[in-house]
Amino acid sequence: MKALVAYLSYSGNTEEVAEIIIEQLAQEGWSVDQYRIDFDPLLDITKYDLILIGTFTWYEGRTPDEIKEFVLDIGYKPENIAVFGTGDTQFGGEEQFCQAVDRLVKFYESRWEGLKIEQSPRGAQEKIVINWIKGVVEDVNTFIKAGKNIRTAISE
């Protein structure tokens, strides 16, 4: 199974979450491509069984422009997108915490709950990241066991 982990990170927190996810997927036997949004050349996302998009949240709960551009570049709504992100409750409290994650989950009608991490995932929150990706993979595996193509099976 092939996964894409695409993320945007200025100060490294979202990248750390991406690294934990990549490590866990690799441990479970997945082949994983890492993609830095706004940095790496555009790629064909149709070849992936699972697409994970990672974002931080900016000014009053906003989605970074680079993420919006990436969404436009994708140009359609793949069914197999899961969303993760980091934020900080110091900016706008719970209400604006990781709102970019909520927005992307809603936009893509993601089957999976978005993962929200406060700042760096290293330490106590690492387990939360691992459990989240394990849950997503477990769900994907139910489709595979049923002999279905995850890229098209979700809405069937």
Ligand SMILES: Cc1cc2nc3c(=O)[nH]c(=O)nc-3n(C[C@H](O)[C@H](O)[C@H](O)COP(=O)(O)O)c2cc1C
């Ligand atoms: C100017 C500024 C505004 C921010 N606004 C929010 C916000 O509204 N909601 C939120 O959850 N986090 C907010 N944050 C926190 C960042 O999303 C958080 O630090 C995140 O982990 C940064 O990700 P990165 O290290 O991958 O760049 C803000 C940070 C800065 C510097």
